Amino acid sequence: MSNHNAPAFPYPIPEYGTEPYWAACNEERLVMQRCASCGQFRWQPAPICIHCQADGFTWSPLSGRGRIYTWTVVTHPIHPAAVAKVPYVVVEVELEEQAGLRMLSNLVDANLADIVFDAPVIVGFDRHPAGQLLPIFRLARP
Numbered sequence: 001m002s003n004h005n006a007p008a009f010p011y012p013i014p015e016y017g018t019e020p021y022w023a024a025c026n027e028e029r030l031v032m033q034r035c036a037s038c039g040q041f042r043w044q045p046a047p048i049c050i051h052c053q054a055d056g057f058t059w060s061p062l063s064g065r066g067r068i069y070t071w072t073v074v075t076h077p078i079h080p081a082a083v084a085k086v087p088y089v090v091v092e093v094e095l096e097e098q099a100g101l102r103m104l105s106n107l108v109d110a111n112l113a114d115i116v117f118d119a120p121v122i123v124g125f126d127r128h129p130a131g132q133l134l135p136i137f138r139l140a141r142p
Contacts, residue, residue, distance in 0.1 A: 021045060028125045042057075068119045069093060089110065092104050107136070
C-alpha cells in the first residue's frame with residue numbers, strides 16, 4: 001500500500017546538455033551519447049569523449065538490454081520517501097551495446113532470490129510523481 005502523503009524521491013533535474021536524454025526517457029526510449037569520432041558510447045553525458053577526447057557526438061538509441069554487473073539491496077531508508085519502499089534494489093547494468101558501458105538504476109518487480117550476476121535485464125520506465133519518466137530495469141524473461 002502506498003502512502004500518498006509520503007514525500008516523493010527527488011528526481012534528476014536536467015542539467016545543461018542532458019535535456020535530450022530526459023526528453024527521450026519521457027518517450028520511453030533509452031539514448032546515450034555516442035562519439036562522432038571513435039564511435040564509443042559514453043555514460044555519463046559529457047561534452048568531451050572519455051575515450052578519445054573528441055567533442056562531437058550524437059544521441060543514439062540503445063536496445064535497453066543488458067546484464068547485471070552488480071547490485072545492492074537497500075534495507076535502511078535514508079530518505080523519507082524510501083520508508084515505504086525498502087527493501088529496494090539498486091543495480092549496475094552493463095548494456096549490451098558496448099563492453100564496460102554501465103549505468104545505475106533500480107531493479108523492480110524481482111524476487112531477491114532471482115537476482116544473480118550476469119542475469120539479463122531490460123529497461124522500462126517509471127513515472128515520478130513530478131511527471132518525469134525514469135529508466136528502471138526488470139529481469140528479462142527467457
